[in-house]
Amino acid sequence: MSHSLGIVIEGLVAVLLVLTIAYCMLLNKRLKKLKADEQSLKATIGELITVTEIAERAIGGLKHTVRDVNENLGAQINAATALADQLKAQLAEGDHVVRRISKIAIAARPLVAQAEPEAPAPRATSARANAAAAQAFVERRRPDGIAA
Template sequence: MSHSFGLVIESLVAVLLLVTIGYCTLLNRRLKRLKADEHSMRAMIAELITATEIAERAIGGLKVTVRECDENLGAQLAAGTTLSAKLAKQVTAGETILNRLTQIALAARPAGADVEAPAATVAAEQAAPAQNPSAQNMSNAKALLAAAQAFSERRRATGLAA
């Protein structure tokens, strides 16, 4: 019995040894796969680092571009504001001159023209709502131009023009 007991123990150790060898083989395969995955992960991490560096450089370039655009737009805005102020002054001066010319034209009308003018003005005012504002301004400007030319011709005819 001691002989068969030893044989059973020896057989059990041999089976356990075979199971251990099989398990070690399985672990070896898994470790090889893990090593291969590690190499691919290292390659992926290197690519990610490279992509991050490229993105950082691109962001730096974009910041410089935004700064340049901001400076350029600021300069253009300042120039536009200055030009707008100049135009506003010129428009005001033009309106002043237009008012003076209107006063001169009204003062230079003969007495008979004053009677006809209100009737024409009333008819023009009644027709004005049907027109758009730019057409009304254009007709007022043409009327003013005609009045100024007539005034100038009368002054030249009487010898009072400069």
């Protein structure tokens, strides 16, 4: 009996050894798969790093472009504002000149009407009055080119 107990124990040890070998083979396959996944993961990480560097360079370029656009746009807005102010002043001066011309023309008309009250004023007289008003306007011109 001691002999059969030894065989049973050795058989049990042999079965356990076979199970251990099978489990080791299964673990070996899993480790190989894990190493293959590690290589693909390293490749993916390398590609991700490359793409990130490209994106960082592109963002830097965009920031530089935005800065340039802001500077140029600010300068153009300032120039446009100055031009708008200049045009506003010129329009106001032009309006003032038109009003003065109107006053001169109105002032010249009663003189023509008093000189010939009986006959209606012919067109030539009206044209002469306008020419005289314009001549008076030119004579009152300031040195800077704006009428007084």
